[in-house]
Amino acid sequence: MERALSTEEIKKERHQENEKALRDKLMSSSHQSSMAMKKVLTLVFVREPGRILLGMKKRGFGQGRWNGFGGKVEKGESITDGAKRELLEECGVTAKSLNEVGLINFEFVGDPVILEVHVFDTWDYMNSPVETEEMRPQWYGEKEVPFGEMWPDDEYWFPHMLNGKKFEAYYKFEGMDKILDSWIKEKTEQTS
Numbered sequence: 168m169e170r171a172l173s174t175e176e177i178k179k180e181r182h183q184e185n186e187k188a189l190r191d192k193l194m195s196s197s198h199q200s201s202m203a204m205k206k207v208l209t210l211v212f213v214r215e216p217g218r219i220l221l222g223m224k225k226r227g228f229g230q231g232r233w234n235g236f237g238g239k240v241e242k243g244e245s246i247t248d249g250a251k252r253e254l255l256e257e258c259g260v261t262a263k264s265l266n267e268v269g270l271i272n273f274e275f276v277g278d279p280v281i282l283e284v285h286v287f288d289t290w291d292y293m294n295s296p297v298e299t300e301e302m303r304p305q306w307y308g309e310k311e312v313p314f315g316e317m318w319p320d321d322e323y324w325f326p327h328m329l330n331g332k333k334f335e336a337y338y339k340f341e342g343m344d345k346i347l348d349s350w351i352k353e354k355t356e357q358t359s
């Protein structure tokens with residue numbers, strides 16, 4: 168007789184199925200232009216002991232939500248160079264070094280584009296944050312992160328980042344507010 172699966176095993180199976188579905192979708196993109204395409208983006212969090220820098224997005228995608236700083240990686244640019252450029256452009260901060268924190272794939276129902284967001288943090292930076300046309304920066308205590316005014320997935324992966332743990336995650340959205348499907352996997356490595 169087959170034994171019932173534990174919750175952990177069910178989660179693992181679901182995770183593997185999701186990964187396979189995403190892989191299949193991405194593989195097929197090279198053959199069929201109507202299928203999934205990837206857009207590579209960055210997201211950077213400036214950290215200090217006990218607090219984290221967020222910015223209120225003033226325009227465009229994610230407007231009205233607190234977030235880290237980042238955006239699309241440009242042609243010919245490395246992912247970390249793109250991350251540093253966006254951080255500087257959006258709040259005037261220069262990161263001397265970045266730690267890789269997470270990798271999140273976002274899918275939006277009805278949109279063939281998968282957003283591949285590379286999440287970083289930095290403890291090693293120059294210049295005080297300044298407001299720009301795109302972002303209004305503000306420090307938040309690690310225990311006062313305003314999840315109610317952020318992307319809804321953030322409350323699930325922020326704790327991993329705040330605890331210095333690397334993670335990989337997937338979120339499928341319907342519109343901007345509803346998560347239909349997701350998984351998250353913590354890596355064993357520390358971020359710094």
Ligand SMILES: Nc1nc2c([nH]c(=O)n2[C@H]2C[C@H](O)[C@@H](COP(=O)(O)OP(=O)(O)OP(=O)(O)O)O2)c(=O)[nH]1
Nearest residue numbers: 208209210227228234236237238239284318320321
């Ligand atoms: N915290 C969080 N960040 C997200 C989510 N989804 C998502 O794209 N982001 C981030 C990744 C990027 O840093 C940012 C979106 O980039 P953007 O569209 O502003 O890129 P950009 O500055 O190059 O855009 P543009 O206006 O200059 O064309 O939002 C999410 O669910 N949670």
